Structure formats: C-alpha cells, structure tokens
Amino acid sequence: MSDLDAYRAKASAWLQSMAPTFGRDARKGLSEADDLALGRRYQKAKFDAGYAGINWPTEYGGQGLSHLEKVTFDAEEMKHGFPSFYFGISLGMPVPVLMQFGSDKEFVKERVLKALQGEEIWCQLFSEPSGGSDLAGLRTKAEPEGNGWKINGQKVWTSWAHYSDYGVIVVRTDPTVAKHKGLTYFWVDMKAPGVTVRPIKLAGGDSHVNEVFFDDVKITDDHRMSPVGGGFAVAIATLMIERYVATDSAGFGPHLDLFVELAKDVQLNGRPAIEDGRIRQQIARNHAMRAGLDSINVRARLMMQAGMMPGPEGSLNKLVAVRSRQKLSELALDLQGHDGFLFDEHASQKEDWASSWINAPTGRIAGGSDETLLNTIAEKVLGLPQDHRPDKGIPFNQIPA
Amino acid sequence: MTILYDEGQQAIATESRRVLEARVDKDALLPLLEAVGEYHRPFWDTAKEQGWTALALPEAEGGLGLGLIELGLIAHQAGRSISGAPFLTSGFGAAKAIELFGSDAQKARWLPGLASGETIGAIAFAAGPDALPARPDVTFTDDKLDGTARGVSGGLAADVAIVFANGPGMPVLALADLAGTQRSAIPSFDNSRLIADIGFIGTPAETLAVGGAARDAALHILALQAVVTAHEQTGGAEALMEIARDYALTRKAFGQPIGAFQSVKHRIAELYGLVELARANCIHAAAREGAADFITAAAAARLSATEAYDTAARDCIQIHGGIGVTWEIGLHLHMRRARSLAIEQGSSLFWEDVLVDQLAGEAA
Numbered sequence: 144m145s146d147l148d149a150y151r152a153k154a155s156a157w158l159q160s161m162a163p164t165f166g167r168d169a170r171k172g173l174s175e176a177d178d179l180a181l182g183r184r185y186q187k188a189k190f191d192a193g194y195a196g197i198n199w200p201t202e203y204g205g206q207g208l209s210h211l212e213k214v215t216f217d218a219e220e221m222k223h224g225f226p227s228f229y230f231g232i233s234l235g236m237p238v239p240v241l242m243q244f245g246s247d248k249e250f251v252k253e254r255v256l257k258a259l260q261g262e263e264i265w266c267q268l269f270s271e272p273s274g275g276s277d278l279a280g281l282r283t284k285a286e287p288e289g290n291g292w293k294i295n296g297q298k299v300w301t302s303w304a305h306y307s308d309y310g311v312i313v314v315r316t317d318p319t320v321a322k323h324k325g326l327t328y329f330w331v332d333m334k335a336p337g338v339t340v341r342p343i344k345l346a347g348g349d350s351h352v353n354e355v356f357f358d359d360v361k362i363t364d365d366h367r368m369s370p371v372g373g374g375f376a377v378a379i380a381t382l383m384i385e386r387y388v389a390t391d392s393a394g395f396g397p398h399l400d401l402f403v404e405l406a407k408d409v410q411l412n413g414r415p416a417i418e419d420g421r422i423r424q425q426i427a428r429n430h431a432m433r434a435g436l437d438s439i440n441v442r443a444r445l446m447m448q449a450g451m452m453p454g455p456e457g458s459l460n461k462l463v464a465v466r467s468r469q470k471l472s473e474l475a476l477d478l479q480g481h482d483g484f485l486f487d488e489h490a491s492q493k494e495d496w497a498s499s500w501i502n503a504p505t506g507r508i509a510g511g512s513d514e515t516l517l518n519t520i521a522e523k524v525l526g527l528p529q530d531h532r533p534d535k536g537i538p539f540n541q542i543p544a
Numbered sequence: 545m546t547i548l549y550d551e552g553q554q555a556i557a558t559e560s561r562r563v564l565e566a567r568v569d570k571d572a573l574l575p576l577l578e579a580v581g582e583y584h585r586p587f588w589d590t591a592k593e594q595g596w597t598a599l600a601l602p603e604a605e606g607g608l609g610l611g612l613i614e615l616g617l618i619a620h621q622a623g624r625s626i627s628g629a630p631f632l633t634s635g636f637g638a639a640k641a642i643e644l645f646g647s648d649a650q651k652a653r654w655l656p657g658l659a660s661g662e663t664i665g666a667i668a669f670a671a672g673p674d675a676l677p678a679r680p681d682v683t684f685t686d687d688k689l690d691g692t693a694r695g696v697s698g699g700l701a702a703d704v705a706i707v708f709a710n711g712p713g714m715p716v717l718a719l720a721d722l723a724g725t726q727r728s729a730i731p732s733f734d735n736s737r738l739i740a741d742i743g744f745i746g747t748p749a750e751t752l753a754v755g756g757a758a759r760d761a762a763l764h765i766l767a768l769q770a771v772v773t774a775h776e777q778t779g780g781a782e783a784l785m786e787i788a789r790d791y792a793l794t795r796k797a798f799g800q801p802i803g804a805f806q807s808v809k810h811r812i813a814e815l816y817g818l819v820e821l822a823r824a825n826c827i828h829a830a831a832r833e834g835a836a837d838f839i840t841a842a843a844a845a846r847l848s849a850t851e852a853y854d855t856a857a858r859d860c861i862q863i864h865g866g867i868g869v870t871w872e873i874g875l876h877l878h879m880r881r882a883r884s885l886a887i888e889q890g891s892s893l894f895w896e897d898v899l900v901d902q903l904a905g906e907a908a
Contacts, residue, residue, distance in 0.1 A: 403903055403904055407904065417904055423896055423897060423900040424896050426900050426903060426904075427843070427847060427895070427896035427897075427899040427900050427903075428847065428851075428896070430840075430844060430903060431821075431825060431843075431845075431847040431851075431899070432821060432848065434824075434825055434828065434841070434844040435820070435821030435822065435824040435825045435844070435848055436821065438546040438824035438825060438827060438828040439820065439821070439824045441546040441828075442546050442547075442548060442824065442827070445546070445547070445548045446548060449548065456820040456824070459816075459817050459820060459821070462817065463817055463821070514806070514810070517806075517809070517810040517813040517814070518806070518809070518810075518813075520813040520816055520817070521803075521809035521810065521812060521813040521816075522809075524813075524816060525789050525809075525813065525816060526789070526793070527789065527792060527793065527801075527803040527804070527809045527812065527813075528800070528801050528803050528804035528809075530804065530806065531800070531804065
C-alpha cells in the first residue's frame with residue numbers, strides 16, 4: 144500500500160466515524176442556521192483531527208502536506224454529505240490569498256486559525272453587475288481618504304457574504320488608466336459600517352449568494368494586499384488557486400448509477416426503460432464522457448505525484464461534466480413523467496434529479512461560463528486569437544458605457 | 545487505472561510519428577481511393593520493418609512482448625497519417641485469437657508469420673449490421689465452413705481469417721486458411737481498406753472456441769481491436785483538430801483570422817474536448833487489458849473515439865469552407881476513414897449496447 148493509499152484509508156475511516164454526527168442523515172430537516180452551526184462544529188472536528196488546511200503551511204495551523212493528500216481527502220469527504228460548503232470559498236481562495244499577500248503576519252495567523260476552525264468565514268467580492276466574466280470591467284471604487292481609503296459601489300454573486308466576517312475585494316482606484324491597471328486588492332471587515340448584504344434567491348430556492356453594497360466604507364491602508372494599481376494580478380492568483388479544487392465527473396450532480404437504477408425501475412411503453420435504445424444511448428455516452436474525465440483526473444494526480452504539472456485537459460472538467468449533467472437530469476425527469484413533478488427544494492443535487500436539473504444552470508455559469516471556458520481553451524491551449532476587445536488600452540473612464 | 549506513459553513508450557510514439565510523417569502523404573493516398581483492391585504498400589512495409597506487427601505478441605511466438613499500450617501509441621500515429629492499410633488492427637486481432645485460444649500447433653503454424661507481417665490476418669465476425677450476430681451467416685459443419693462472410697476489412701489480401709460461424713446449435717470461433725476461398729472486392733468509399741466478401745465452400749477450418757465461450761472469445765478479440773482502432777481514431781481526430789486550428793489562424797475574413805470568431809474558435813475548442821476525452825479513455829482501456837472491466841473500458845474508448853473522429857471530420861471541413869471539400873486538399877481522406885473505422889469494429893450502436901449491458905449488470 145502506498146503512502147497515499149494509507150492516507151486515504153485513514154481519512155476514510157475517520158470520515159465514516161464522523162458521518163453519524165455530521166453526515167447527510169444528521170442534517171435532514173435542519174434549518175440553515177442549525178446546519179451552519181453543525182458545519183462549524185464539523186470544521187472544528189476536522190481541525191482537531193488534522194484534516195483542515197491539509198496542504199497549508201504548519202506555521203499557520205495547516206498540515207504541511209501536498210495537494211495530493213488534499214484532493215484525496217476531498218474525494219472521500221464528498222461521499223458523506225457533510226455541511227462543509229459554507230467554508231468552501233473561504234478556505235478555497237480568500238484565506239490562502241491572505242496567507243500569501245497579507246502584510247501583518249500576526250493578524251493573518253489569527254484570522255487563518257479562526258477560519259480553519261470554522262469560527263470565521265471569508266467571502267470573495269469580485270463580480271459586479273457590469274463586471275462578471277470581464278472582471279477588469281468592475282466599477283466599485285476606492286478613493287484615498289486620510290491615511291486610508293473609502294469604498295463605494297456594489298458587488299454581486301458573493302457566496303456566503305451573509306455569514307461572512309471578512310472578505311477580499313477588488314476595486315478601482317484609478318479610472319484614468321487602462322482597465323486592468325487601475326485595480327487594487329484589499330480585505331474588508333464585512334461588519335464595518337456602510338456594508339449592506341442582501342441575499343439573492345436563486346431559481347432552485349437557495350439564497351447562498353448575495354448583493355453587497357458599499358456606502359462610504361472606510362478602511363485603513365494596512366488592508367491593502369496588492370500594490371496600488373496591482374490588484375488584477377492578485378485577483379488572477381486567486382483564480383489560479385481555484386483551478387485545483389476537487390473535481391467530479393458527475394458535474395456535482397447524481398452519479399450515473401442512479402440513472403441506471405431509475406431506468407431499470409421505470410416502464411416505458413410497457414417495457415423497462417433500460418431496454419429502450421434512446422435511454423441506452425444516453426447511458427452509454429454519459430458513461431464514456433465521465434470515464435474520460437475520470438481518466439484525465441487520475442492522470443493529473445499521477446503527474447502531480449511524479450512532480451510534473453498536469454496538462455491543460457483538466458480545464459474540460461466543469462465544461463463537459465455540468466453540461467451533460469443538465470441534459471441527463473432533463474432525461475431523468477422525462478423518464479419519471481408526471482411522477483417527476485414532485486419537487487423538494489432542499490433535496491440534494493447529488494441524489495435528486497429535479498434538484499440537479501434546476502440548479503445545473505448555476506454550475507454552467509459560476510466559476511466561468513461555458514463560453515468563457517471555451518474561449519480559455521481556444522486561446523490559452525490552442526493558441527487561437529483573442530476576441531476583439533475595443534476597450535483594450537483605453538483609459539477606463541473613456542470606455543463607452 | 546489510467547497510466548502515465550514512460551520514456552520508452554513516449555519514444556515509440558515519437559519515432560513512429562517521425563517515420564510515418566516521412567513516408568505517408570496524401571498524394572500517395574488519394575490514388576488508392578480510385579482503385580479497388582489497392583493499399584499503401586509503403587505503409588505496410590514500414591509496419592513490418594519497424595516491428596509493429598510483432599510488437600504486442602509474445603516473444604515465444606516471434607513477437608516483441610510489448611502490449612496494447614505500445615500498439616495503441618503506434619495506432620494513434622497511424623491514425624494521424626491515415627494509415628493506408630487495414631492489417632495493423634485486424635492482423636493483431638487474428639494473432640491474438642490464435643495466441644489466446646489456439647493450440648500449440650496452430651500457434652506454431654501461424655503466429656511467426658503474423659508477427660513478421662509476412663502473413664496477413666483478418667477477422668470475419670459481422671453479419672451485415674450486427675458486429676457479433678446471434679446466428680452468423682457462415683456455417684461450420686464437420687470442420688468445414690460454408691457461406692459468405694460479407695464486408696471483411698483487409699479480407700481481400702488476408703491469408704488467414706478468424707470466423708465467427710454458426711455451428712451445430714451453437715456458435716463457433718473458427719480459424720480458416722483462406723487459400724482457395726472465393727474473394728470479391730467491395731467498391732467502397734474508403735477503398736484502401738481492401739474490403740471483400742469471402743466465400744467459403746466446404747473450406748476446411750479448425751475450432752478455437754465453441755458455444756458461449758466462442759461468443760466471449762469473439763467479444764474479447766473485438767474489444768482488443770476496438771482499443772487499437774480507438775487509438776487510430778483519436779490520432780485522426782487530433783490531426784484534424786490541429787489542421788482546423790492552423791487554418792483558422794491563417795485564413796482571414798472580415799479583416800481578421802477566422803479563428804477570432806467565437807463560432808469558429810468554440811467549435812475547435814469543443815474538438816479539443818472530444819479528442820482529450822477519447823485519448824483519456826484510450827489510455828485507460830489499453831491499461832485495463834486483462835482486467836475484469838476491460839470490455840467496459842474498451843467500449844467507452846470506442847464510443848468516445850468514434851464521436852471524436854466523426855465530429856472532427858465534419859467540423860474541420862466546415863471550418864475550411866469550399867476548399868475543404870476539394871479532392872486535392874484531402875480532408876475527405878479523413879472523413880472517409882472516420883466512417884470506415886466507425887463501422888469496422890462494431891458501430892457505436894453495437895458498443896452502446898455492450899456498454900449498457902456491462903453497466904446494468906446484464907453482461908452476456
């Protein structure tokens with residue numbers, strides 16, 4: 144047994160021992176507040192057991208292990224339905240960026256330890272009504288005031304902002320230069336005067352994303368995490384960290400086994416649906432696609448294990464998996480016919496076809512839309528030309544709105 | 545359990561690519577389309593000389609003792625070059641059938657020649673649309689074959705065939721020396737495949753497997769060939785994706801390279817996805833030879849590779865516009881090959897059924 148297999152076995156055993164207290168069944172029927180409280184206890188239990196900050200430096204309370212142990216643990220953890228998603232963004236991007244770019248080391252260490260133990264949550268204030276895929280098009284501004292800054296504007300799609308204690312934010316500090324050059328990266332206290340968080344209810348019934356308004360929010364210059372005008376590079380560094388989060392060839396929807404079971408149970412024109420050629424074709428094609436992604440991901444892990452950088456084909460994961468999840472979920476609802484109308488907005492997207500279907504569009508947009516991902520593959524992997532960009536090199540305040 | 549190619553394997557890929565790019569070009573392949581019964585002899589001479597025919601056969605039988613992974617790498621390069629002979633896959637399948645299910649005498653009689661490439665093998669399992677029929681057209685009675693095996697790739701030049709035949713009340717996997725059989729060439733949209741009807745009239749044959757074992761054996765051989773073919777298809781799809789990319793970078797319209805239009809660049813990015821999924825499934829399937837889920841892995845590789853090659857052929861020509869459909873630019877060579885390979889080892893319809901049977905726990 145390799146070291147990694149041993150690690151996996153140990154992690155799996157620990158996770159199984161936690162499942163009765165924190166797993167899927169324990170969470171059934173909880174209000175969101177109670178679920179979050181349970182999540183905080185689970186995060187603390189992970190920290191105490193040495194499974195928080197697995198690949199983070201030990202001086203910040205991490206375990207100092209590699210990315211491999213981290214993805215190994217994540218893959219095992221995903222099986223139990225733990226309430227860990229409240230901390231996904233927080234520990235995924237903002238806190239690692241704080242470790243890398245925060246200037247006051249004592250302050251950083253205190254924040255990191257509290258975040259790792261589930262006591263504090265961080266959010267990432269990037270997207271705006273006019274700056275989503277075009278991140279550098281954002282308009283929220285910070286103006287110098289005294290020895291600090293004053294922030295005004297609006298962010299949107301901010302996950303978990305309503306539970307967050309702190310956030311990292313990119314704002315415009317100079318509108319007279321080209322759009323990428325006038326941005327600066329700060330952290331903010333989400334409880335500061337002038338910060339208003341307004342949850343957005345999504346189609347699937349969830350409200351984990353928010354609009355966040357900044358009205359004369361004052362921060363001192365020690366909140367700055369990039370050179371003035373150098374915020375875009377730090378924002379890109381944040382998004383690079385995002386590339387290596389756990390993958391799921393089911394597109395974070397139901398496993399194909401569940402579809403096969405459904406097709407065996409349901410009758411179509413008097414015969415089990417599993418005998419219907421249209422259904423068989425979709426099962427076979429979905430399997431082939433998912434098996435391909437699984438193989439790509441296994442190879443990426445093997446490469447990392449061998450000290451190499453994985454190839455760019457990992458960029459296919461979300462694009463291919465979520466799109467196919469959406470269509471397979473539609474077909475699953477077709478198969479159930481009138482029995483498929485029943486909808487429970489709290490059902491798991493990984494187990495319930497209606498929930499998987501109604502939430503699938505979010506997956507095709509968040510973290511880069513299909514179109515953005517296709518552009519990235521075309522431009523960065525295949526070397527095709529960039530889109531026409533009329534705003535290139537023009538001072539931000541002269542770009543036609 | 546996907547693998548990472550080691551240095552030796554990467555060297556096989558690089559060397560076979562170098563050799564094929566030097567010796568195969570479209571101008572040599574185009575005339576083959578207009579003649580029935582011709583194939584690209586320089587390709588086959590290269591295959592023999594480079595030891596590709598021996599590669600995945602045991603050393604005791606004159607082979608090199610490597611495996612499906614290495615043969616797959618060669619097939620990938622052959623696919624890029626649109627290999628002008630059908631024997632790499634079917635010859636391998638015939639040799640594996642004899643190696644796995646044959647007697648010592650049969651191995652001694654046939655394997656050294658198949659390994660050296662001096663003997664050409666073919667597989668005759670299909671009956672019309674069915675890649676592995678419940679009741680094959682060819683009958684096997686008293687050690688003799690009768691009937692016609694239709695549309696056998698490489699059949700026109702083969703010396704020996706592995707035939708899936710209808711024996712007394714059960715299927716038989718039989719080995720037949722083709723000397724003395726009646727062969728008629730089938731004019732095809734991909735003529736260099738040497739597709740032929742093989743007529744058996746009391747042709748002496750030997751059994752390799754009988755009954756359920758014959759069907760299992762035939763499916764296993766078909767799966768081995770499918771994995772090799774899937775590599776070939778992926779190589780073809782990859783080449784087309786690169787051709788499309790290069791053309792989109794140079795061809796201009798409305799004052800910019802057409803690759804700057806999202807309708808074009810996204811089409812090529814989608815091809816990248818299909819090629820990489822097919823490649824990943826091929827690597828996985830080749831590494832699963834001998835494992836319990838080999839048929840599942842082979843089917844997945846086959847399905848994704850067929851989709852990749854067909855789609856790449858369609859889209860690459862579409863991106864080229866009018867020039868893409870001309871005889872001399874040769875994209876139709878890939879388009880034809882994509883279709884003939886899609887049919888040869890069992891179509892997608894066949895492999896979809898095989899795969900769902902495996903997934904639903906209803907494996908034959």
